[in-house]
Amino acid sequence: MRTRPPLGSPLQILLLACSFALAGYAGVRLFADDWRGVALWLVGAALLHDLVLLPLYTLADRAVVGGLGGRRAWVMYVRVPAALCALLLLVWFPLISGMMEERYRSATGMSTDGFLARWLLITAVLFGGSALLLALRLRRATKRRAPAVH
Amino acid sequence: MRNDDPRLPSSPGFWRSPLRGTGFTSVLGLVLLVGITVLFVTGLVSYAAYNPDLSPVNDQTPDKGILGFYLFAWPTDPHWLYRFTQGLHVTLGITLIPILLAKLWSVVPRLFALPPARSLAHALERLSLLLLVGGGLFEFTTGVLNVQLAYVFPGSFYPLHFYGAWVFFAAFVAHAVLKVPAALRAVRRPGREQGDLVSPRPGPPTVSRRGALWFVGGASLLFFATTVGQSIGGVLRRTALLAPHGGADPGGGPNGFQINKTAAYAGIDTRETGAEAWRLVVTGRGGTVRLSRAQLLRMPLHSSALPIACVEGWSTADQWWRGVRLRDLAALVGHDGDPPDLFVESLQRHGAFRRAALRANQVADPRSLLALYVNGEALSPDHGYPARIIVPAAPGVLNTKWVARLTFGDL
Incomplete structure (x- = not known):
């Protein structure tokens, strides 16, 4: 029997589709002037926080905890x-x-x-x-x- | 594929903090729900305060389309209205930074959770989280940089922050609808932490959950306490230790209050502002008159106590301005009794707001002046000598300095 990928909650899909549509409406205006720069800032902000800032302060904190024995x-x-x-x-x-x-x-x-x-x-x-x-x-x-x- | 190698962040065992759990995240999330909603509303209010639909010179985002659906004629009462809404917007934004970072820390294991998507709905939700986190950090970062005059972002602040806010808020509303019910349940029934955020092999605690929340709240309080004074003024300005317009005032005396753009910044040439050279050109349906400063001083002078309130969130206490009422100048050029809109032009060579439009209700207000004096002394060059506009409740940049030309008529 073939398994199809599950859809999940249809209400959630509708809600998110609505959210993406609004974000898209504002997004085309946000990206109108310098789409590369804005995309870099938008995605870069998330990546810089999640993959650089957070690991760095976590490591610093572990160093303090370890240093205090x-x-x-x-x-x-x-x-x-x-x-x-x-x-x-x-x-x-x-x-x-x-x-x-x-x-x-x-x-x-x-x-x-x-x-x-x-x-x-x-x-x-x-x-x-x-x-x-x-x-x-x-x-x-x-x-x-x-x-x-x- | 197995996800239980604790050396990989995709494994729940990789995350050791005993603080994480739905309860901890929910408290922070609910604070942000209220706080960010206030930020969004005060941000929209600030856009309305510019009267962008009055004239293209007031509108930094002319392609807004339906995103300007709510715009209304900005009132002049109470006279501290913009001071309050924009002080709230900036101070609250800065105060929420520690809570935002703590919230992101509390849910970071989910960024790495596998499988990437359990269903279509889940895949869409994760995509939406990129807009939520990226958009949120984008809004906070552009705001924090703009108030420090660090214009390093890719473009003009107004469209970036305005359209960015709508992208962020679209994702924020969806996230709130999906998560608030569970967050309320978790907060109403405190006790043992539950959910996928709880570490299966927690390290020994260094702080209680209550202690951690006090820590985050204390950090917010520190940001608040070192910022809010720049929006209150007086002696409290000195408590705003790190805010851009905190600390001391620029110089003493009647003109020693906060400056938005100095005469040097605006490129004002003293040869243009001297008594011989400067003439105010006033135009209306009755014709054009040219007035020297001496002639303006012979007109009926009136006083009003009004603040300067900047989009950057800082403001001054009420200053005592003295000058000619805008509606008296309107009457001079044929608009007696029914002052229309007003187009103001400055001597300023460049800058977005060297021209500004005021609406009829702002012109008609008896407190709206073409000010010649402040606090009993002639305006200093940095505060707009020979003459500047001052209007109750209007954003700072609409109180045009170094006024050269006033054009009355419907815009």
């Missing part, structure tokens, strides 16, 4: 400040890196000089705050254990 409770004290400052850098990279200086200055009358300094200060506060919290937690833990030593 058995102290799994410490992981968040490194992960949180590292992820936050990395994400701020990623989002505001054009300003923080200073690459927009000329256009930014002529458009706004201000300089991008302060952005790097402010990002570094935020990074310092995040890591410093995290270290302080970890130190307090370790102190509390030793105090609680201390009476049992006697």
Whole structure:
């Protein structure tokens, strides 16, 4: 007996056909000027995220977890400040890196000089705050254990 | 073919995080459902705020077809309307970035799941996910780059972000219809994680699921807190540590508020704006008059307190403008009592909005001025000396600076 490929839910097929039609209507306009560039950005954004960014930060995270050995409770004290400052850098990279200086200055009358300094200060506060919290937690833990030593 | 070699990402055993599961994904997904819907609506509202159907000079996407079905005459009340909707659009977009990334992380095993398609419906759904993820990242990326003036994307921002939004939203709606019922079920009945996202051999946990959600929420809060001040102004602008129009204001004094394009950027020559050279040309059905700045100053002057609100999401608090009412200028050239639409031209040599059209309701508003003063002092070159338009609730670029010519009449 010949097996036919299953269709799946006809409702889902109708819904997706409708979605593709609308996306197509907007898509021909989106692609009208520079279809290669837009396609590269659209597909490239998904591929860059799924196949580069996500594996990279996963590997970095594994390196932190591995580097801390058995102290799994410490992981968040490194992960949180590292992820936050990395994400701020990623989002505001054009300003923080200073690459927009000329256009930014002529458009706004201000300089991008302060952005790097402010990002570094935020990074310092995040890591410093995290270290302080970890130190307090370790102190509390030793105090609680201390009476049992006697 | 077997998919259980845990060295391959197509195997469920490859993914070790004990956080993944339908419940975790559902919480993030439902937040995005609300957030992205608000982004889409405020984005459409921003397009309407330009009055694109009034004149081709206001419309950056003239081939929109039915995608402009909802357009309406943009009101002038409340005077902070665009400040609010566009501040919301940009601030919320930036705030949602950590949630978007966490959501994508939570479902990444499905990208590699085999077989590629179990049915035609499933194949179409996976194809739709490319538009969803690609379109979503495209919208967030172009938005984030545009507010930093990093015009590296392939084309003009307006058509890319507008048509891209419709492509993304088409896939977003389909995804929401398919997934929201299961997401609501998972959130209503919390407990043990279920579904294909749960790792069959989870690694030892480093954080609880609740802790991970706090982490993502905290990251969003950090983005919000370092951005929102640029849309509030005053002392709170200093809290917007990394936002493009956060931190300090450019200089002090009456003209020391945020600038959109400086006179140097727009190529304004001081020889054209001096008292001898500059004449405002006003045309209407009654003819044409040419007015020097001194003559304008002898007309009845009025004040209004209005903000500058940019499509980039930043805005200023209300500034105190003083100048000639647009409807008084209309009356001067034969439109007494029923001001029509207005076509404004700037001295600016290049740039998309060196010409702009205002609708009759905007011209008629008594707060709409050809401003000559701001905060008690003559306009600075960067704020549009010798004269600029200021209209309540209009996007910043429609408040034309360095005005050279006003043409009243139905557009």
